[in-house]
């Protein structure tokens with residue numbers, strides 16, 4: 557990173573976590589509760605956004621958490637998070653989650669879920685704080701930014717319409 561350039565690359569805040577799933581996180585069928593996966597993804601997003609912002613962040617919104625395949629007891633769950641988009645005080649973090657049996661390294665990670673988190677950086681007094689801009693370096697970075705803008709427009713439009721309906 558150039559010292560005079562406040563922008564941070566999408567890779568700056570990247571975080572990957574790996575956790576072994578145990579029976580405590582499972583339902584009676586031996587599948588891991590979706591909420592456990594959400595918690596892991598949220599922790600990943602929190603670490604990514606705090607790194608990018610250089611301080612405390614909170615989860616403002618979570619959408620499009622898609623569960624593609626079940627996770628079982630004994631799977632190692634890997635999360636991969638990175639910043640997709642940055643606004644003034646908020647940023648979107650995309651998290652990809654993969655699972656792999658702990659006892660069989662020949663089986664590659666299976667994509668089990670993906671999620672998009674809106675995180676907001678906070679000052680010590682709890683008010684939103686400006687975050688460093690994002691440096692887009694690759695075609696993938698530009699694609700993620702563009703798609704994050706679409707999600708943001710939908711989120712804000714939905715919120716506005718609901719509030720308008722309540723105040724009508």
Ligand SMILES: CC(C)(COP(=O)(O)OP(=O)(O)OC[C@H]1O[C@@H](n2cnc3c(N)ncnc32)[C@H](O)[C@@H]1OP(=O)(O)O)[C@@H](O)C(=O)NCCC(=O)NCCS
Pocket residue numbers: 614615616617642643644645646647674676684711712715
């Ligand atoms: C997130 C929070 C700080 C936002 O506070 P606020 O007074 O609404 O602040 P603002 O209106 O200035 O919004 C701050 C930013 O968040 C964005 N934002 C807030 N709610 C959002 C939502 N539902 N969807 C998308 N963006 C949202 C705003 O667009 C703004 O982004 P920008 O500065 O990049 O343009 C506040 O709602 C909060 O503290 N929520 C609780 C967070 C928490 O405890 N999370 C853990 C849950 S267990």
